Amino acid sequence: MAVTRIEELVTPALVVDLDAFDHNISTMAMALPGARLRPHVKAHKCTALARRQLEAGHRTFTCATIREVEGMAEAGLGEDLLLANEVVDASRLGRIDGRVTVAVDSKQTIEAAAKGGVKEVLIDVNVGLPRCGCAPENAGALADMARSKGLAVRGVMGYEGHAVGLDDRSLRQDITAQSMELLMQAHADVGGDVISAGGTGTYDINTWANEIQAGSYVLMDTAYAKLGLPFKQALSVLATVISTSASGFAVANCGLKALGMDHGKPDIDGGGNVMIVSDEHITFIPGEPVKVGDFIRIMPAHVDPTVAYHEHMHIVRDGEVLETWEVDLRGW
Amino acid sequence: MAVTRIEELVTPALVVDLDAFDHNISTMAMALPGARLRPHVKAHKCTALARRQLEAGHRTFTCATIREVEGMAEAGLGEDLLLANEVVDASRLGRIDGRVTVAVDSKQTIEAAAKGGVKEVLIDVNVGLPRCGCAPENAGALADMARSKGLAVRGVMGYEGHAVGLDDRSLRQDITAQSMELLMQAHADVGGDVISAGGTGTYDINTWANEIQAGSYVLMDTAYAKLGLPFKQALSVLATVISTSASGFAVANCGLKALGMDHGKPDIDGGGNVMIVSDEHITFIPGEPVKVGDFIRIMPAHVDPTVAYHEHMHIVRDGEVLETWEVDLRGW
Known part of the structure; x- marks a missing residue:
């Protein structure tokens, strides 16, 4: 079969640099081997990518949506799936x-889990991020x-999402410590083997949790790149320059429907x-002069909502497309 | 067949209020009948919706991507499709x-059109928005x-995108007038029947163009709602409350993968x-107290990148889902 070059891709296209990707997978597997990492699939929404994480030793996964749980199980990756999110209808x-555990934080979500036929739950504890999770002092009763x-x-489980993105590592440590103190108190009341928390920004800081829910580390984005983590930017959006102006600006075919914009503008x-x-x-x-027809790579500020716009990601090395993976966990 | 209620939808879900939608379609068709409007499909990416625009008398359409042009033609809506964007490979x-016209603004894009077998072009003129389009004085030579x-x-064609969103109507008028002066000069040099420009924010201001490329009017968003236009908010994202806090906040299951965020936060x-x-x-x-399991409607700040995240839109009246349309023009 003829080799596909990245220049032959329809743009805009998600491309993943295989060397950076492999580096990220192995760096994380060394730091958090096996079940110490419960990779979060929401960052990539791709069962082919999850399979690489499994091959690196991680057999347990975190999901954010019912669709992600379904798709992972259908792909044969359902050994231990945590839906780290609340649902009010658990029938699907x-x-x-497969083995499905769902987060609960209220009477209603507990009843939904029981009614829907789910057998296992985690008590989701609010550790400071204004999102889901019960008050720590209510965890035991739930x-x-x-x-x-x-x-x-x-x-x-208790996600220190208000800590993971902080630029200052010592502040990140302090907030994580405060958050995990709350989680450990709740755990003392709740019991059970699992203390699930953390993300890419706290993967080596959060030593309280016995499993870390990091996802972004594998593809990375410019927001996480600012934190000085040992992970490389593997993901970019390949785009084509379609217009240039005598005023000095250029235009490429990658816009709001190819980039998550909540973290701000991407980098070139x-x-x-x-x-x-x-x-x-x-x-x-442009940093260097470009002409119509040139390809540029754009690094998104936020990986998760970027990937969710794309049907495929292309795995590349030295300009060659080695594999194309479907982003098959999109939707709900 | 049993009636589907919106409460039975898997959330988050795009819902379109049929009464508001019909109002928007008829209001625009009255203001800009037939070919005076060349509806832009990028706002909705849905051939079923485009068919409603056609039934209202608009038989010519504007597209932003090759995929949109292909999908419109496949759906039998290819009587006169304008790709209002530059491409460097026009072979698809x-x-x-169908009848396909493509925008060109350079030697390279003209050569691409000719080589790709496209027969008709518009000269895209930069009228002030820093994006595609040639300098007005170069239009004749191109x-x-x-x-x-x-x-x-x-x-x-020349899109006054730097005017369409301005809150102050008189400023919107002034910038549109300046932009269209440039476009009319270019038209004098270029010739041809088509002067294509405009958007939802200038649909009744831009009296220079003989066809207006408005798209957002049909679904609307909170950014355009601020302009005091006669169009109603037809689109919302239906979400389920999944958690509440004693601190007073609530959480629903509609996030960054269900909402375009470049224009800022949505409204509830x-x-x-x-x-x-x-x-x-x-x-x-919440404005009014909510409980877990309640449904809320969220109005996005920017319609186009919101719709592009969803597989379907549900057409509703009085809480009943009357039809479900595929968002079939996504991707590239």
């Missing part, structure tokens, strides 16, 4: 052929309630300044 | 069974070049303040 989860409904309570590989991003365009001042 | 366009390559030049129908949006969650202070 109960039908999954665990009792869950057990009274016939559910096995595997332990606790090789330098340059992004002026505006519109639906299907990025306008930028 | 040349194979389309038209000559295109004709020398055997291409029919239908006229000009019925009031409330959005605190944070994360990958699969929105944390908000």
